[in-house]
Amino acid sequence: MLNRxxxxxQEGAGxxxxxxxxxxxxxxxxxxxxxxxxxxxxxxxxxxxxVTAAKTRKGILESFESTGIYAMKGPGESSSHxxxxxxxxxxxxxxxxxxxxxxxxxILSDYNILR
Numbered sequence: 001m002l003n004r005x006x007x008x009x010q011e012g013a014g015x016x017x018x019x020x021x022x023x024x025x026x027x028x029x030x031x032x033x034x035x036x037x038x039x040x041x042x043x044x045x046x047x048x049x050x051v052t053a054a055k056t057r058k059g060i061l062e063s064f065e066s067t068g069i070y071a072m073k074g075p076g077e078s079s080s081h082x083x084x085x086x087x088x089x090x091x092x093x094x095x096x097x098x099x100x101x102x103x104x105x106x107i108l109s110d111y112n113i114l115r
Contacts, residue, residue, distance in 0.1 A: 001060075002103065006071040020099060022106060024068035037069050070106065072099045 006020055021029030023037040041057050043049060049057070061067055075092040 001067065001069045002072060003069055004072045005074040007073070018071060020071045020073055020095075021102075022068060022070045024066065027068070036071060037067070040069060041067070070103050072096070072103060 006018075018034065018036045018039075019029040019032045021032070023029075023032075023035055025035075025037060028035050028037075041061055043054055043057065046054060073093075073096055075096045
Protein backbone atom coordinates (compact mmCIF):
# COMPACT_ATOMS: atom_id res chain seq x y z
CA MET A 1 0.00 0.00 0.00
CA LEU A 2 1.26 3.47 -0.83
CA ASN A 3 0.41 6.22 1.63
CA ARG A 4 1.48 9.31 -0.30
CA UNK A 5 1.55 12.83 1.15
CA UNK A 6 2.47 11.24 4.47
CA UNK A 7 2.74 13.84 7.19
CA UNK A 8 3.48 12.50 10.64
CA UNK A 9 6.41 14.47 11.93
CA GLN A 10 4.74 15.68 15.11
CA GLU A 11 6.26 14.91 18.46
CA GLY A 12 4.64 14.87 21.85
CA ALA A 13 3.43 12.82 24.76
CA GLY A 14 1.29 9.91 23.64
CA UNK A 15 1.91 10.63 19.95
CA UNK A 16 3.85 8.22 17.76
CA UNK A 17 5.94 9.69 14.97
CA UNK A 18 6.70 7.48 11.96
CA UNK A 19 9.48 8.00 9.43
CA UNK A 20 8.81 7.80 5.72
CA UNK A 21 9.74 4.46 4.18
CA UNK A 22 8.59 0.85 3.97
CA UNK A 23 6.92 -1.07 6.78
CA UNK A 24 5.70 -4.67 6.94
CA UNK A 25 5.42 -7.17 9.78
CA UNK A 26 9.21 -7.44 10.10
CA UNK A 27 10.54 -4.33 8.36
CA UNK A 28 10.68 -0.65 9.27
CA UNK A 29 12.98 2.25 8.40
CA UNK A 30 16.35 2.40 10.15
CA UNK A 31 16.05 4.14 13.51
CA UNK A 32 12.28 3.67 13.69
CA UNK A 33 11.08 1.90 16.86
CA UNK A 34 7.35 1.61 16.18
CA UNK A 35 5.91 -0.21 13.18
CA UNK A 36 3.36 1.75 11.12
CA UNK A 37 2.08 -1.44 9.47
CA UNK A 38 1.30 -3.13 12.77
CA UNK A 39 -0.08 0.05 14.32
CA UNK A 40 -2.39 0.59 11.33
CA UNK A 41 -3.80 -2.93 11.11
CA UNK A 42 -3.59 -4.43 14.60
CA UNK A 43 -6.83 -3.84 16.41
CA UNK A 44 -5.81 -4.10 20.04
CA UNK A 45 -8.63 -1.92 21.34
CA UNK A 46 -11.84 -2.42 19.31
CA UNK A 47 -13.39 0.68 20.93
CA UNK A 48 -10.91 2.83 18.94
CA UNK A 49 -12.49 1.77 15.62
CA UNK A 50 -15.93 1.87 14.11
CA VAL A 51 -17.24 -1.54 13.04
CA THR A 52 -16.78 -0.52 9.40
CA ALA A 53 -13.16 0.58 9.90
CA ALA A 54 -12.30 -2.65 11.73
CA LYS A 55 -13.91 -4.78 8.98
CA THR A 56 -12.10 -2.81 6.27
CA ARG A 57 -8.69 -3.32 7.90
CA LYS A 58 -9.38 -7.01 8.44
CA GLY A 59 -10.57 -7.38 4.83
CA ILE A 60 -7.43 -5.79 3.43
CA LEU A 61 -5.18 -8.13 5.41
CA GLU A 62 -7.20 -11.22 4.43
CA SER A 63 -7.09 -10.29 0.72
CA PHE A 64 -3.34 -10.65 0.36
CA GLU A 65 -0.65 -13.16 1.26
CA SER A 66 1.43 -10.34 2.68
CA THR A 67 0.96 -6.62 3.05
CA GLY A 68 3.12 -3.60 3.62
CA ILE A 69 2.84 0.16 3.77
CA TYR A 70 5.16 2.64 2.10
CA ALA A 71 4.84 6.07 3.73
CA MET A 72 5.88 8.79 1.27
CA LYS A 73 5.86 12.57 1.72
CA GLY A 74 4.35 14.77 -0.93
CA PRO A 75 6.44 16.42 -3.66
CA GLY A 76 6.41 19.89 -2.06
CA GLU A 77 9.43 21.11 -0.11
CA SER A 78 7.78 21.80 3.24
CA SER A 79 4.14 20.85 2.91
CA SER A 80 2.55 17.44 2.84
CA HIS A 81 -0.05 18.86 0.44
CA UNK A 82 1.16 19.29 -3.14
CA UNK A 83 1.09 22.75 -4.64
CA UNK A 84 -0.40 23.21 -8.15
CA UNK A 85 3.06 23.34 -9.79
CA UNK A 86 4.07 20.03 -8.17
CA UNK A 87 2.73 18.21 -11.22
CA UNK A 88 5.99 19.28 -12.86
CA UNK A 89 8.67 16.80 -11.74
CA UNK A 90 11.34 19.52 -11.99
CA UNK A 91 9.82 21.22 -8.92
CA UNK A 92 9.79 18.07 -6.76
CA UNK A 93 11.99 18.06 -3.69
CA UNK A 94 15.03 15.73 -3.84
CA UNK A 95 13.85 13.45 -0.99
CA UNK A 96 10.50 12.94 -2.74
CA UNK A 97 12.26 11.96 -5.97
CA UNK A 98 14.45 9.51 -4.05
CA UNK A 99 11.42 8.00 -2.33
CA UNK A 100 9.64 7.52 -5.68
CA UNK A 101 12.67 5.60 -6.98
CA UNK A 102 12.83 3.53 -3.77
CA UNK A 103 9.10 2.72 -3.92
CA UNK A 104 9.10 1.75 -7.61
CA UNK A 105 12.24 -0.39 -7.13
CA UNK A 106 10.60 -2.16 -4.20
CA ILE A 107 7.31 -2.78 -6.03
CA LEU A 108 9.06 -4.08 -9.17
CA SER A 109 11.57 -6.29 -7.35
CA ASP A 110 11.58 -10.00 -8.18
CA TYR A 111 10.28 -10.70 -4.68
CA ASN A 112 7.08 -8.72 -5.31
CA ILE A 113 6.33 -9.71 -8.90
CA LEU A 114 3.94 -12.66 -9.22
CA ARG A 115 4.91 -15.22 -11.79
